[in-house]
Amino acid sequence: xAHVNNTYGTMAVKTGMLIIAAALLFAPFLFQxxxxxxxxxxxxxxxxxxxxxxxxxxxxxxxSFAHTMFFGFxxxxxxxxxxxxxxxxxxxxxxxxxxxLVSLVVATVIGLISLRVKAIFFAMITLAAASVVLVLxxxxxxxxxxxxxxxxxxxxxxxxxxKLMVDDNGKVVRWFGVKLNGKLAAYYFVFFSSLALxxxxxxxxxxxxxxxxxxxRENESRAEAIGYRVVAYRTFVFCLSAVAAxxxxxxxxxxxxxxxxxxxxxxxxxxDILLMVVIGGMGTMWGAVIGAVLMVMAQYxxxxxxxxxxxxxxxxxxxxxLLAPDRWLFWLGIIFILLVYFFPRGIAGTVMTKGARK
Amino acid sequence: xSGHRLLASWPGIHSKATLFMPQPSLSTNDxxxxxxxxxxxxxxxxxxxxxxTTVIVGPNGAGKTTYFNLMSGQLPASSGSxxxxxxxxxxxxxxxRAAHGIGRAFQLTNLFPQLSVLENIRLAVQARAGAGxxxxxxxxxxxxxxxxxxxxxxxxxxxxxxFMPASALPHGDQRKLEVxxxxxxEPDIYMFDEPTAGMSLDQxxxxxxxxxxxxxxxxxxxxxxxxxxxVVRALADRxxxxxxxxxxxxxxxxxxxxxxxxxxxxxxxxxxxTA
Ligand SMILES: Nc1ncnc2c1ncn2[C@@H]1O[C@H](COP(=O)(O)OP(=O)(O)OP(=O)(O)O)[C@@H](O)[C@H]1O
Ligand SMILES: [Mg+2]
Numbered sequence: 001x002a003h004v005n006n007t008y009g010t011m012a013v014k015t016g017m018l019i020i021a022a023a024l025l026f027a028p029f030l031f032q033x034x035x036x037x038x039x040x041x042x043x044x045x046x047x048x049x050x051x052x053x054x055x056x057x058x059x060x061x062x063x064s065f066a067h068t069m070f071f072g073f074x075x076x077x078x079x080x081x082x083x084x085x086x087x088x089x090x091x092x093x094x095x096x097x098x099x100x101l102v103s104l105v106v107a108t109v110i111g112l113i114s115l116r117v118k119a120i121f122f123a124m125i126t127l128a129a130a131s132v133v134l135v136l137x138x139x140x141x142x143x144x145x146x147x148x149x150x151x152x153x154x155x156x157x158x159x160x161x162x163k164l165m166v167d168d169n170g171k172v173v174r175w176f177g178v179k180l181n182g183k184l185a186a187y188y189f190v191f192f193s194s195l196a197l198x199x200x201x202x203x204x205x206x207x208x209x210x211x212x213x214x215x216x217r218e219n220e221s222r223a224e225a226i227g228y229r230v231v232a233y234r235t236f237v238f239c240l241s242a243v244a245a246x247x248x249x250x251x252x253x254x255x256x257x258x259x260x261x262x263x264x265x266x267x268x269x270x271x272d273i274l275l276m277v278v279i280g281g282m283g284t285m286w287g288a289v290i291g292a293v294l295m296v297m298a299q300y301x302x303x304x305x306x307x308x309x310x311x312x313x314x315x316x317x318x319x320x321x322l323l324a325p326d327r328w329l330f331w332l333g334i335i336f337i338l339l340v341y342f343f344p345r346g347i348a349g350t351v352m353t354k355g356a357r358k
Numbered sequence: 359x360s361g362h363r364l365l366a367s368w369p370g371i372h373s374k375a376t377l378f379m380p381q382p383s384l385s386t387n388d389x390x391x392x393x394x395x396x397x398x399x400x401x402x403x404x405x406x407x408x409x410x411t412t413v414i415v416g417p418n419g420a421g422k423t424t425y426f427n428l429m430s431g432q433l434p435a436s437s438g439s440x441x442x443x444x445x446x447x448x449x450x451x452x453x454x455r456a457a458h459g460i461g462r463a464f465q466l467t468n469l470f471p472q473l474s475v476l477e478n479i480r481l482a483v484q485a486r487a488g489a490g491x492x493x494x495x496x497x498x499x500x501x502x503x504x505x506x507x508x509x510x511x512x513x514x515x516x517x518x519x520x521f522m523p524a525s526a527l528p529h530g531d532q533r534k535l536e537v538x539x540x541x542x543x544e545p546d547i548y549m550f551d552e553p554t555a556g557m558s559l560d561q562x563x564x565x566x567x568x569x570x571x572x573x574x575x576x577x578x579x580x581x582x583x584x585x586x587x588x589v590v591r592a593l594a595d596r597x598x599x600x601x602x603x604x605x606x607x608x609x610x611x612x613x614x615x616x617x618x619x620x621x622x623x624x625x626x627x628x629x630x631x632t633a
Contacts, residue, residue: 208484208492208500211473215481218470225430225468226543227456227485 009354013286020293024191028184029176035300037187043296044194045252050276051201051288052244058282059205060237061217063119066126067273069133070107070242072265074099074249079150079259080143087153096250100243107242111235134265149260158186158254186255193251197244202285204240213237214283272299279339281346290347298335303328381443383408383579384460384547389428389438398424400603401438406547409576411569413590413611414583416600417623422583423465425600426549429581430462431455442547456485461545465552465583467532471525475516475535478524480507482542507542514538515564530561537565541572548572549581554589562589569593599623 023030027040049071056062074096081095106129114125137144144150156162162182165173173180204210215223216230224230253259262268272295280291303325310323343350382405389402399421406412414422427433429440431452439448442458450458470478483506484490511517514534519527524535537553550569554562566589572578573593584590590597590611597614599607601623607614614620 204493208489208503211477211481211484212490214473214477215470218472219468221432221452222464222468222470222539223481224452225432225456225462225464226482226539227453228481228490229451229453233490 007352007354009351013290013348013351017286017289020289021195027191028187029178032178037183039296039300041187041190041252041255042300043293044190045248045255046272046276046292046296047289048194048197048201048248048251049245050273050280050292051198051285052241052248053273054277054282054285054288055201055204055213055237055241055244057277058284058287059210059217060213060234061119061220062115062234062238063123064126064238065123065267065270066110066130067241067245068265068267068270069126069130070103070245071249071252071269072133072137073102073106074246074251075253075259075264076137076144076249077102077246078250078253079152079264082152082154082254083150087155089155092155092250092254095253096247099246099250103242103246104239107239108235111238112231115234115238116231130267130270134261134267137261137265145260147261149258149263151258154186154254154257156182158182158189190251190255194248197247198285198289201244205285209233217283275336277346279336279343279346281343281349281352284346284348284352286352287346287348294347298332302332306331382406382441383443384429384581385441386425386429387439387441389425389440390436391424391428391433392436398603399428399600402600402603402605403438404598404605404608406579406581408546408579410595411573411580411582411593412596412598413594414581414598414600415585415590415620416606420600421603422600423551424603426462426551426581426583430460430549456543456545459546460549461540461543461547462549463536463540463551463553465555467529467536469524469532469535469539472523474521475524475527476504476507476511476520478535479510479538479542480504482539483507483510486542486544510538510542513541513568530557533557534561534565537568541568546577547579547581551583552585553582554584554586566592 024040024044028037031037031040049067053064053067056064056067077097077099078092078095081091081098085091085094110122110125110129114122138146141147153159159182162185163172164180164182164185167173178184205213212223212228212233215228216233220230249264253264256263276291276295277288278291279294280289281287306323306328307325310320310325313319313323339347345353385405387403389399390397391399402425414425416422424433428435431447431450431454435448439446441447442455442460445458447455447458447460456462470481473481480503484492484503487503489503508517508520511520514537516527516531516534516538519531524532527535533553533556537550540548540550548569553565553569557565569580569582570593573580580593582593584593594611596609597607597611598605599614599620606623607617607620609617
């Protein structure tokens with residue numbers, strides 16, 4: 001890695017970050033439809049989720065398959081609290097804190113018993129733990145709703161019917177055509193919570209601690225030799241990323257008003273996170289942003305795009321067949337392979353090393 | 359004087375300086391490690407003192423590096439003990455020993471390859487300052503650490519390469535960085551394992567100068583594994599000889615170098631490469 005702070009590639013990536021940040025900040029006004037807002041919120045959540053996973057895999061070199069599990073603890077914590085206690089802020093607080101607490105305890109236990117052993121063993125333990133939790137979630141159906149999950153109401157502030165501002169006639173005020181209602185408040189709750197979490201993690205990566213994490217990734221035994229307790233640092237960052245994932249889960253649960261295995265716990269989410277980290281670039285927080293944006297967009301829009309492409313090429317033999325929307329996963333796979341081939345360090349990681357400036 | 363007599367009379371015969379030695383800063387007692395049936399370090403009992411530079415010599419495979427590994431904690435002892443001052447550190451992790459003031463540079467360059475030269479050194483500085491846990495430490499604190507790292511960067515003559523990744527340095531500079539990491543730890547005990555091996559003639563003096571500077575500090579203990587006889591002569595207050603994992607001789611440089619056993623086991627096999 002060249003001195004990446006000093007390349008045109010880094011400038012390009014940072015410009016991209018500003019554009020993405022602006023797009024997400026103004027998303028309700030820029031893209032005025034329900035699905036787009038859904039996508040924007042999911043991007044915010046996944047940026048946090050992927051960034052926190054990158055603290056593990058990219059910065060410290062720890063491979064874990066339990067990241068969705070922590071996400072799930074947060075989601076189910078908030079969901080169960082909202083369901084049992086009703087849609088109040090006390091439920092939000094208690095549910096979120098409960099998620100954090102469970103995540104912390106589980107992460108500490110896994111960390112202390114297995115972070116001193118071989119990396120592969122640690123990865124196996126996380127896989128086993130995640131499987132157990134997935135099974136538990138479907139078994140404890142009186143609490144978790146089993147396979148069906150739970151639906152509940154979010155605090156009143158976030159109800160779509162809630163008017164944040166009313167005009168003289170008692171109708172909800174519109175800004176640039178956008179209703180100032182609870183849905184908007186919910187989106188900004190997601191956006192600013194995610195932003196805060198992301199900035200905290202960003203700050204950590206450039207702190208003294210961040211350098212220690214990289215040192216552990218680079219050369220564990222030398223890090224130990226110059227005086228860093230590697231196991232303690234590893235356990236700490238594992239707990240830290242678990243808490244971030246858990247809080248992201250709680251926020252997502254409040255946004256979705258539904259929590260089930262598919263939205264909060266499944267291994268499909270774990271695979272998404274892995275793909276996002278690889279596509280965006282490991283060991284850089286910007287990579288998490290790029291990976292999450294591209295992947296979530298692809299998941300929501302690739303089918304539409306292909307449908308359009310398939311129609312546009314209707315007169316050409318074979319192409320419409322290939323471009324049929326049902327084949328979107330096939331194309332996603334192709335795109336993924338091309339990305340890995342042309343951006344071996346992920347998009348952000350590769351671009352930032354290009355165009356060295358003096 | 360024969361080497362056996364030399365050993366037998368230990369610790370009676372010492373360099374002049376050691377006669378009035380204070381408490382040892384580092385000592386090993388019957389320190390032993392076995393790899394399967396092979397005893398790489400065999401019941402080595404030896405003490406090192408502040409203000410003293412001890413050069414450890416011995417042919418390849420004698421167990422010099424392994425002896426270091428046992429003292430700095432990279433390898434667990436099979437039996438025997440290591441003390442830092444009064445403290446038994448035999449079962450401590452390397453990081454705990456580092457916290458007790460034991461610093462170590464490696465024979466095989468052992469850096470953080472993708473991190474910049476400056477970051478490499480800053481890591482050691484910040485470990486010493488106990489700032490590794492700082493998550494939100496203000497930048498002012500960081501500049502303090504960085505400024506300190508820069509002084510070590512300068513001492514190792516690496517300033518112009520501060521922002522290069524360590525892996526991109528030429529071999530000689532990597533060796534210098536290896537030594538600079540140890541310097542930046544500011545330990546009580548400095549352990550150098552062939553610090554100038556593979557260095558060009560014009561680079562070695564910079565490293566030797568650094569060692570000489572530490573040597574001048576009466577509170578520091580220096581252990582140095584070195585093959586080059588001119589370096590040994592220039593820096594050694596005391597020489598110990600390891601052979602097949604055993605401590606064969608220990609004493610003032612002149613006495614040890616003159617002893618027959620040293621000629622047999624060490625100089626006899628190594629004169630060609632040290633010429
Ligand atoms: N981890 C290990 N496992 C098995 N054998 C080892 C290990 N480390 C060292 N040895 C053996 O112990 C003996 C001593 O090795 P050591 O590296 O300490 O020698 P040395 O005196 O430093 O030699 P050199 O001058 O070549 O650096 C050698 O025979 C080596 O093969
Ligand atoms: Mg050696």
